[in-house]
Amino acid sequence: MDVVVKLFPFIGRSFVKCGSNIWTQTSENGTKMAAPVKLDRLRSLMSQPKNRVNAYLVYSEDAHQSEYTPDRDKRRAFISNFTGSAGSVVVTDKEALLWTDGRYFLQASQQLTPEWTLMKDRLPETPSIPQWLAKNLPAKSRIGFDPKLVSKANIDSIGAELKSQKSDAELVPIQENLIDQIWGEVQPTYPNTPVFVHDMKYAGQSVEDKLEKIRGELSTNGAAAFVVTSLDEIAWLFNLRGNDIDFNPVFISYALVTPDNATLYIAQDKVKEDVRGALGSSVNYKSYDDVFEDIRSLSSQGKKIWLDSTRSCTALFDAAGEQALNRGSPITILKALKNEAELEGMRQAHIRDAVALISYFAWLEEELKGGNTGLSEAAAADKVDWFRSQQKDFVSLSFDTISSTGPSGAIIHYKPEHGSCATLKIEQMYLCDSGGQYKDGTTDVTRTMHFGEPTAREKRCFTRVLQGHIAIDKAIFPEGTNGYQLDILARLYLWKDGLDFRHGTGHGVGAFLNVHEGPHGISFRPTSQTVPLQGGMTVTNEPGYYEDGSFGIRIENVLLVREEKTPDNFGGKKYLGFENITFVPIQTKMLDAGIMSPEEVQWINEYHEEVLKRVGPHLEGKTLEWLKRETQPVRL
Incomplete structure (x- = not known):
């Protein structure tokens, strides 16, 4: 395995220039898991009684809809061997297909093994994923996806297009990610490096001023809370940077802003005293997964919760229920x-x-x-x-x-x-x-x-x-x-x-x-x-x-x-x-x-x-x- 470690100071961590090919890492028994083996295992999981799906969807993005993801979240690359930054996978009992755009046609054709079909996205002759599913799946099919990874906007779009194609297929959330079960113990872990303060001389605006603008937007939009899901938006909002994703100085977290509080949901040992001191009493800290329970709590009180469906996974909308307010993130334009x-x-x-x-x-x-x-x-x-x-x-x-x-x-x-x-x-x-x-x-x-x-x-x-x-x-x-x-x-x-x-x-x-x-x-x-x-x-x-x-x-x-x-x-x-x-x-x-x-x-x-x-x-x-x-x- 050809690995060249670069000693550049990405906040104290060396990084890999020519990667270790995490999507073809050795399996538990020490041998490389070939493409047919991975597909066979996935199809076996799809057919289990607790799943029973005719197709399974795998996307490039992580829970935060990031373009670049931590190695642990490179599920689409693992199952398909295609390493480009954009691509979507559909696996059925007989077929495995990858959709990607024109930037990657040549690369995908070189990386995909014979078991896979390249679908050249955005060309007139190429059907969309829902169009293909509607045409090729049997009646009353079940289409599985991970609700903590796939955005609400994506799932709604697929559902609407399936309906327009007169398909009776059902979209089925599967809580235990099937790719993770195949990847097993060799799946990389999330980094655990500390976040650090982005100095005011570079940021040019205080955290307090940024929070005040978001709270003004809450009032204007009739929301009691705004859930920040995009990692770069969280980093911008709190004037923090991190080291959880190669090339992107961000950190894995959620944030929730209310008229009175701002909470950062993050692994607690990543937030050291210097960061807590810099942010002072304006920010509270909770564990990463606590965001779901806090959203459910606000929803049970009848409070409107602002979520951006293009940037938020389906599971967050499920937690908010009828109190979800689907609007574009106000941070996107402020940051731009x-x-x-x-x-x-x-x-x-x-x-x-x-x-x-x-x-x-x-x-x-x-x-x-x-x-x-x-x-x-x-x-x-x-x-x-x-x-x-x-x-x-x-x-x-x-x-x-x-x-x-x-x-x-x-x-x-x-x-x-x-x-x-x-x-x-x-x-x-x-x-x-x-x-x-x-x-x-x-x-x-x-x-x-x-x-x-x-x-x-x-x-x-x-x-x-x-x-x-x-x-x-x-x-x-x-x-x-x-x-x-x-x-x-x-x-x-x-x-x-x-x-x-x-x-x-x-x-x-x-x-x-x-x-x-x-x-x-x-x-x-x-x-x-x-x-x-x-x-x-x-x-x-x-x-x-x-x-x-x-x-x-x-x-x-x-x-x-x-x-x-x-x-x-x-x-x-x-x-x-x-x-x-x-x-x-x-x-x-x-x-x-x-x-x-x-x-x-x-x-x-x-x-x-x-x-x-x-x-x-x-x-x-x-x-x-x-x-x-x-x-x-x-x-x-």
């Missing part, structure tokens, strides 16, 4: 609208992050041009991770580094593994998507490089991606505009050549929190229609193009949404635009200048002037010389 301390922290974190990346790319080019033909994708990832770890206030990576050469670049969320990944070749394109967690901010940057001689096609594709990137960066739009409306700007130039990409153009980024943050984004997906972009939000700008078997291209910066001064304000509206905070060169040797406008060439030249101005003073020697060369003006 960064205050000035958070924005300045993000700016400063990105400068230090740029120092790390520029140092890495300068080193990498010297290695490859110097004849190093044995550098693997994973070893290269280790190196960029090391450069980042040397920066002030570095805490951890913000996600697994994507280090991909040639064909690997076409796997959108590729993760290199020592011993099995490719070696970098100077004649191939190289894509590196990486980010860091710093005490003052979170970063996410992608650059695509070629250290040899790119082909005309590679240059043209790269330039089309860059043109979309520039169009987003330069966009000015009226307040009330959502990311769905802007997404076309990132694709127009690719469309001219009959090209496109299967992922969103941008996602929100937390402030020393999750690298993927809502509720906003820039995407073709309907979720980007619901919340307009507003001043103080952060969002990535990352169009791409991926050619299976050949290469991948992505260019990603982080942007801050800000108000723009315009000559007029039609309809009395403010107009918004973006402030770029990522300062890493975009390789100009990859440009096809013949298809660029003078305005686009001006943009790249002005961007590189800013990169040199902001990052140059922090560099020296060969690295500074590399930066100066890479930021030379482009001339038509």
Whole structure:
């Protein structure tokens, strides 16, 4: 088993770069549990009299609907062997199916064993999970799920769609998780590391002020209590951070806010005296599972309990019963609208992050041009991770580094593994998507490089991606505009050549929190229609193009949404635009200048002037010389 332990200080804990493959760990008898064995055991449990289900649903998320989960909660990865961050599983007595989106089609096709069927989600010909269940299950079927893991919104949506398909199938909550029973004693345990205080100089707002805002929302919405379930929202609310999930500085907990109290439900030994002292009497502490009993108690008193069905498991709604008030979390938008301390922290974190990346790319080019033909994708990832770890206030990576050469670049969320990944070749394109967690901010940057001689096609594709990137960066739009409306700007130039990409153009980024943050984004997906972009939000700008078997291209910066001064304000509206905070060169040797406008060439030249101005003073020697060369003006 290939395990490379990285000694980065994720608050005192080393972490695994190339994972130990917890979904294929040895079973109790010391042998690896093969995919058919796991499926056979699951089907046996499904058929037991106490369960009696025709299908069992397994999702990626934990009880808090987290995108990234603790190892213990990687049930979908364990049963399917698919390790991407998004995917849903249906297992019946004869079939095993995985639904995932376009980011992961290639990866899933490589990781799934022959017993599995890949369902390419969001393609016109692919049925949804309820549509498939309605068509393929016998009459009066029972569909099992874990009510402490699956969100209320998801279950309600499945039920409604089954009904629309005229299915009489029944959704059956199964309290004892069937995957856990198969996993057994080798299933990882939850981490038990302490939470820590997120300093006010970074947070920019006190816990008391945040609680006051939530209590104002309680009054407005006629609720007696609000249950906070998302881990990043709990961390934000209490100005705390943790170490329970790799890459995300959060901790496993629930919270409940009433007009008079705020309670944090968490393993008690995780809360040390310094945290209790910092929060004072404004917060009470109870054991993690006590939240269910407290909700039942409030419900029995006839008190309305505010829950967000997209972020809360079905079991929480069951505890609240008829007193459940289903509304979106008020914290989501409050957290997304960064205050000035958070924005300045993000700016400063990105400068230090740029120092790390520029140092890495300068080193990498010297290695490859110097004849190093044995550098693997994973070893290269280790190196960029090391450069980042040397920066002030570095805490951890913000996600697994994507280090991909040639064909690997076409796997959108590729993760290199020592011993099995490719070696970098100077004649191939190289894509590196990486980010860091710093005490003052979170970063996410992608650059695509070629250290040899790119082909005309590679240059043209790269330039089309860059043109979309520039169009987003330069966009000015009226307040009330959502990311769905802007997404076309990132694709127009690719469309001219009959090209496109299967992922969103941008996602929100937390402030020393999750690298993927809502509720906003820039995407073709309907979720980007619901919340307009507003001043103080952060969002990535990352169009791409991926050619299976050949290469991948992505260019990603982080942007801050800000108000723009315009000559007029039609309809009395403010107009918004973006402030770029990522300062890493975009390789100009990859440009096809013949298809660029003078305005686009001006943009790249002005961007590189800013990169040199902001990052140059922090560099020296060969690295500074590399930066100066890479930021030379482009001339038509």
